[in-house]
Amino acid sequence: xxxxxxxxxxxxRPVRPISPRIALAIVGSITVVLAxxxxxxxxxxxxxxxxxxxxxxxxxxxxxxxxxxxxxxALVSAARPGVGQQSDGWRWALGAAAIFPISAVVLIxxxxxxxxxxxxxxxxxxxxxVTLAGAIAMGAPLTAWLRRGxxxxxxxxxxxxxxxxxxxxLFAYNLHCPSSTLVYTGIWYTSAVGLAAIxxxxxxxxxxxx
Amino acid sequence: xxxDDATLRGLMAKAQDGDQGAYRVVLGAxxxxxxxxxxxxxxxxxxxxxxxxxxMSLHKKRASYDPSRPFLPWLAAIARYRWVDQLRKxxxxxxxxxxxxxxxxxxxxxAVMARISIDRLMAHLSPPQVTAIQLVKIDGLTISxxxxxxxxxxxxxxxxxxxxxxxxxxxIESE
Numbered sequence: 018x019x020x021x022x023x024x025x026x027x028x029x030r031p032v033r034p035i036s037p038r039i040a041l042a043i044v045g046s047i048t049v050v051l052a053x054x055x056x057x058x059x060x061x062x063x064x065x066x067x068x069x070x071x072x073x074x075x076x077x078x079x080x081x082x083x084x085x086x087x088x089x090x091a092l093v094s095a096a097r098p099g100v101g102q103q104s105d106g107w108r109w110a111l112g113a114a115a116i117f118p119i120s121a122v123v124l125i126x127x128x129x130x131x132x133x134x135x136x137x138x139x140x141x142x143x144x145x146x147v148t149l150a151g152a153i154a155m156g157a158p159l160t161a162w163l164r165r166g167x168x169x170x171x172x173x174x175x176x177x178x179x180x181x182x183x184x185x186x187l188f189a190y191n192l193h194c195p196s197s198t199l200v201y202t203g204i205w206y207t208s209a210v211g212l213a214a215i216x217x218x219x220x221x222x223x224x225x226x227x
Numbered sequence: 228x229x230x231d232d233a234t235l236r237g238l239m240a241k242a243q244d245g246d247q248g249a250y251r252v253v254l255g256a257x258x259x260x261x262x263x264x265x266x267x268x269x270x271x272x273x274x275x276x277x278x279x280x281x282x283m284s285l286h287k288k289r290a291s292y293d294p295s296r297p298f299l300p301w302l303a304a305i306a307r308y309r310w311v312d313q314l315r316k317x318x319x320x321x322x323x324x325x326x327x328x329x330x331x332x333x334x335x336x337x338a339v340m341a342r343i344s345i346d347r348l349m350a351h352l353s354p355p356q357v358t359a360i361q362l363v364k365i366d367g368l369t370i371s372x373x374x375x376x377x378x379x380x381x382x383x384x385x386x387x388x389x390x391x392x393x394x395x396x397x398x399i400e401s402e
Contacts, residue, residue: 021279022254025286031245032290097293098304167284167291167301169308227284227308 035165037093043162044089044185047155052189055147059193073197077206078188080117084110084210085184092159092177096166107177114210121203135201144190144205145212151186152179152213160221171222179217183210232299240294254282257302264306269313281309314396348398356391359384 064070087110094104125132156178168174187209196202235256242250261278269277284305292301349357355377362373363384374381 021282022251022258025254025282026247026251028286029242029245029247029250032243034243034293035290097291097296097301098308099296099300100303100307101300102304165290167288167305167308169304227287 035096035162037096040093040096040159040162041089043158044085044155044181047151047158048185048189051147051151051154051186052192055189055193059143061192062194065192071197073199073202074191074194077117077191077194077202080114081184081188081191081206081210084114085181085188086110088177088181088184092163092174092181095168095170095174095177096163098167098169107180111180117199118203118207121200121207124200124203132200132204135196135198135204138196138201138205140195141205144187144194145209147190148183148187148209149212149216151189152182152216155182155185156213156217156221160224163221163225167227168225171225172218174225175218175221176214177217178221179214180210182217183213186213232297235298235302236294236296239289239292239298243289243292243294254285257282257285260299260302261306264303265310268310273313277309277313280312281306284309311396314392348395351398352391352394353387355379355383356387356394359387360391360395363388 062070062074064074084107087107091104091107094102159178159182163174163178187206190209196205235253238249238253242253258278261281262274265274265277285302288305292298349360352360358377359373359379362368362376363370368376370381370384373379373384377384379387
């Protein structure tokens with residue numbers, strides 16, 4: 018055993034402790050770039066351009082920022098583990114975000130008919146594609162950063178990477194999203210973030226094995 | 228060597244800067260701590276290998292230690308991750324024993340140890356699962372001996388070990 022300690026000591030090189038700021042900078046900068054690209058290529062919502070944003074835009078944006086921030090906080094904490102460390106705030110944020118799909122289901126049941134116009138909306142594929150592409154663009158460098166850390170719960174962190182990158186990418190898309198209905202948000206926003214989370218869960222853990 | 232958390236924290240910060248002397252002291256203290264930690268959790272003949280694996284992990288992941296935080300919870304998290312890995316291998320190979328030693332822990336480690344004690348984890352399992360794991364994995368009985376002793380069928384013993392160990396691993400990871 019002492020031989021091994023000698024070998025590890027000989028192999029010692031200075032290391033800089035991993036910095037959460039880098040992870041936050043990755044997500045922040047890619048969100049800004051994505052928002053600018055969306056504004057330039059797809060355009061901003063008219064209510065933003067008029068300086069009179071609708072309530073749904075603010076609510077969606079707020080919930081997505083809350084979800085993204087809470088999952089990022091848990092993710093950063095998971096990269097620097099410690100027994101007894103609690104970081105479950107993201108579950109509450111996820112619960113808060115569930116207000117959209119739950120409300121959508123209640124409204125659909127109350128109306129007694131499937132909202133075919135919303136289910137076949139032309140903007141829905143863009144919502145999914147932009148969110149997924151943005152989430153991958155954010156999730157890849159985030160995963161590279163996490164690999165320097167000591168992630169002891171890879172599956173949980175896979176979900177967190179998906180939720181965080183999906184929420185921030187969708188926040189950027191929200192600036193363009195032409196829809197202002199709660200049912201649309203409940204169906205398509207939930208699907209977009211859920212899809213990003215599933216991709217994160219399926220891909221990230223295998224990249225984080227020690 | 229037995230060092231307190233504040234000392235280890237300072238030494239590890241120096242080790243991250245490349246101080247080999249400090250690092251040697253940290254590794255020595257970690258080795259002792261890990262031997263005591265694993266003595267409660269795996270078969271005695273597997274302890275040295277697991278301690279070595281964990282020291283290797285600690286070395287590779289030393290950048291993940293934040294010097295502004297306590298050291299022992301970080302070490303315990305890495306040790307636990309390695310233990311879960313070992314638990315999975317045990318479950319897969321069904322060749323090693325989940326071993327419990329009731330030796331007394333050092334006072335300053337009790338807070339960390341208590342969080343991950345096998346007894347507390349076992350409380351989350353169903354009584355048949357606890358019995359099956361206790362008889363086969365801890366007491367070392369064969370499946371048929373455990374079946375005769377517990378009154379469970381042999382296939383029920385196997386299923387209860389399978390589900391119990393799987394649940395234990397999930398519980399450890401979720402803490």
